[in-house]
Structures are given as structure tokens and as C-alpha cells.
Amino acid sequence: MTVIVENPVEDIELFEQKKEIHFDPDEVVSDGGFTMPDSNAFGQSFRDYENAENERHQIVEQTYRLQHSNQTYDYVKKMREEYSRLDKAEMSIWECCELLNDVVDESDPDLDEPQIMHLLQSAEAIRKDYPDEDWLHLTALIHDLGKILLLPQFGGLPQWSAVGDIFPVGCAFDESNVHYQFFKENPDFNDPKYNTKNGVYSEGCGLSNVLMSFGHDDYMYLVAKENGTTLPSAALFVIRYHSFYPLHSCGAYKHLMNEEDVENLEWLQIFNKYDLYSKSKVPVDVEKVKPYYLSLIDKYFPAKVKW
Numbered sequence: 001m002t003v004i005v006e007n008p009v010e011d012i013e014l015f016e017q018k019k020e021i022h023f024d025p026d027e028v029v030s031d032g033g034f035t036m037p038d039s040n041a042f043g044q045s046f047r048d049y050e051n052a053e054n055e056r057h058q059i060v061e062q063t064y065r066l067q068h069s070n071q072t073y074d075y076v077k078k079m080r081e082e083y084s085r086l087d088k089a090e091m092s093i094w095e096c097c098e099l100l101n102d103v104v105d106e107s108d109p110d111l112d113e114p115q116i117m118h119l120l121q122s123a124e125a126i127r128k129d130y131p132d133e134d135w136l137h138l139t140a141l142i143h144d145l146g147k148i149l150l151l152p153q154f155g156g157l158p159q160w161s162a163v164g165d166i167f168p169v170g171c172a173f174d175e176s177n178v179h180y181q182f183f184k185e186n187p188d189f190n191d192p193k194y195n196t197k198n199g200v201y202s203e204g205c206g207l208s209n210v211l212m213s214f215g216h217d218d219y220m221y222l223v224a225k226e227n228g229t230t231l232p233s234a235a236l237f238v239i240r241y242h243s244f245y246p247l248h249s250c251g252a253y254k255h256l257m258n259e260e261d262v263e264n265l266e267w268l269q270i271f272n273k274y275d276l277y278s279k280s281k282v283p284v285d286v287e288k289v290k291p292y293y294l295s296l297i298d299k300y301f302p303a304k305v306k307w
Contacts, residue, residue: 061179067160068182071213073169073194079161079214084222086306088154093297093305094290096145103147119144120284123293125274136267138296139235140274143242146216146223154307166213166243168253171199176250197255206258207241217243227305237264238271248272 100116123140130136148154149162165178172195173183188194201210212218221240224231246252248268257265 063159063164064179065182065185066158067164067213068173068177068179069185070160071167071169072186072188073200073211076169076211076214080211080218080222083149083155083214083219084226086223086226089307090304091307092303093142093145093301094294096148096305096307097141099148099151100145103150116286117283120286120289122274124284124289126271130270134296135231135235135300136238136271138293138300139231139238140271141293141296142220142224143239143271143275144216144220146218146220148307149216149219162215162219164213164215164243165245166215166217166241167246168199168201168210168212168256170194170211171201171256172197174246174250174252176246176252178245201256203255204258205256207256207261210256212241212244215243217241223305223307224301227302229301231300233260234264234267237261238268241268242271242275 097116097119100119119141122143123137126133126140127137147162149157150159167173167177169188173180173186173189177183183189193200217240221236224236224239229236241247244253247254248265249272
């Protein structure tokens with residue numbers, strides 16, 4: 001059985017109601033706007049986690065097995081405490097972008113290119129369709145910078161502790177999570193403190209009060225927030241929850257959201273289309289677009305950032 005969390009056909013129909021686009025399957029973005037392609041960089045369905053013919057299937061599956069079995073409530077508390085110190089490095093946002101030339105996300109069934117290209121593809125696609133929302137362009141550029149957690153100088157964390165879809169810990173794991181079956185190996189799965197619908201939380205408590213599985217989303221959120229970025233709250237929400245597919249694709253865990261979360265979720269669902277469907281083998285001319293993104297970095301971040 002093939003499980004595709006997003007429905008590309010429905011998404012394309014909804015998106016094209018908003019914009020008239022001339023689709024060139026060989027381009028990620030065009031002068032007419034961004035068009036969501038029918039297939040990923042491997043010519044297969046997006047977010048296909050069950051197809052054995054997917055050449056990355058075994059790698060992706062093993063990453064999720066380890067993630068689901070090891071990301072416990074106690075583990076997340078420990079990792080968040082360690083990385084909230086931001087004592088690993090001090091560098092600019094762009095310097096961090098360049099570090100992603102050495103990072104490949106093994107949880108991603110859609111792309112095996114260095115991450116910096118994905119960031120630029122996402123940012124450029126959004127820039128075409130939302131030219132006046134410069135904060136959203138920068139958000140796309142930096143949303144995956146937390147994947148530097150995989151590099152030795154930032155702890156050299158295993159893939160399962162840095163990438164992949166994220167989910168709340170401290171409450172029951174929803175069945176909409178990718179490879180849900182692996183949660184049965186998690187010690188929290190049978191713990192009565194954590195395996196009820198609300199667990200240690202209360203309904204409507206707000207996602208900011210919910211511990212999510214530790215990884216690049218939460219780490220980059222901490223970096224941006226603690227370094228005093230002037231990006232709006234919607235940007236921080238996108239950074240923190242862009243891998244929370246059970247929520248923004250399936251509507252799971254909505255009982256934990258508050259009103260501010262509901263408002264910010266609208267921007268996340270806009271962003272998600274560009275994050276997911278811009279993954280392609282078509283490169284972006286880095287030197288051509290670099291001056292624009294450097295200007296945005298200067299606008300919203302200090303020159304040096306603590307990581």
C-alpha cells in the first residue's frame with residue numbers, strides 16, 4: 001500500500017484556483033509563478049514512505065524506526081536543555097547556509113541533494129508568488145538550518161535526532177504519524193503518564209507549551225528566538241512546526257492548539273506547498289540570488305548569531 005500524506009492532485013486544483021500558471025515540468029519556478037509538480041526529484045510520488053521501489057525507502061524507514069523508538073519525553077527535555085544554551089558556535093546566517101552543503105537528510109524520500117539547494121528552491125518559489133512578504137522568503141531560506149545538528153561541531157547527532165517529521169511527546173502518538181508502527185518500541189507508548197490523548201497537557205494549552213520530538217525545527221526556532229530576530233510570530237511558527245505533518249496535513253493534535261496557533265497555521269499551510277513541492281534536481285544560481293538574501297538577513301538578524 002502506498003501512503004501519501006499530501007494529495008498532490010487536490011493541492012494542485014486548490015492552488016490553481018488561486019493562480020493561473022503555465023506549467024513547465026522542467027522548471028521549479030517560472031515567471032508565471034510556482035507550480036507544484038506531479039513527481040519528486042526521483043520521478044515518484046511525494047512523501048511516498050511505503051513503496052519498496054523508492055530507492056531511498058530502506059534508509060528512510062530505518063531513520064523513522066530509530067526516531068520513533070528513541071524520542072521519548074525525557075529524551076526531548078534533555079536535548080532541549082542542552083541545545084538551548086546556544087554554545088556550539090557563533091556565525092552569520094549565511095555562513096550557516098553554506099554549511100548545509102555538507103548535509104543530506106536521510107529521512108527525505110523526495111530528495112538526496114545537499115540541503116542548501118532545497119532552501120534556495122523553496123525561497124525562490126515563494127518569492128515569485130508572494131513578492132511583498134520578504135519575511136516569508138527569509139523564513140524559507142532558514143527553515144532547515146537546524147540540520148547542522150548532523151555536523152560534528154554541533155554534536156554530530158544521529159539522523160533520527162535531527163530530521164524527519166516531528167510529533168508531540170508526552171501524549172499519545174497519533175496514528176497519522178508516518179511509520180506509526182515503530183512507536184510501539186518507544187518506552188512512552190505504554191506509559192499511562194504519556195499515552196492518553198492529552199497526556200501531560202491540557203486541551204487548548206497552545207503548541208508553545210507542548211514538547212515536540214527534538215530536531216532541526218525546534219533547534220532553529222530556539223536559535224532565531226534567543227538571538228532576537230525581528231521576524232514575525234508566523235515566521236517562528238513556520239520554522240518550529242514545518243515538519244509537523246500530522247497537524248498541517250492530517251489535522252491531528254488540533255485539540256492542543258490555541259487561537260494564535262490557528263492563525264499561524266494558515267501561513268504554515270501556505271509555506272508547506274513550497275517546502276514540499278519545490279524539491280527538484282533543477283538548481284538555483286546561488287551567486288545571483290545571494291545579495292537579495294543577504295539583505296534580508298541584515299534586516300531580520302544580527303550580524304553574528306549564537307548557535
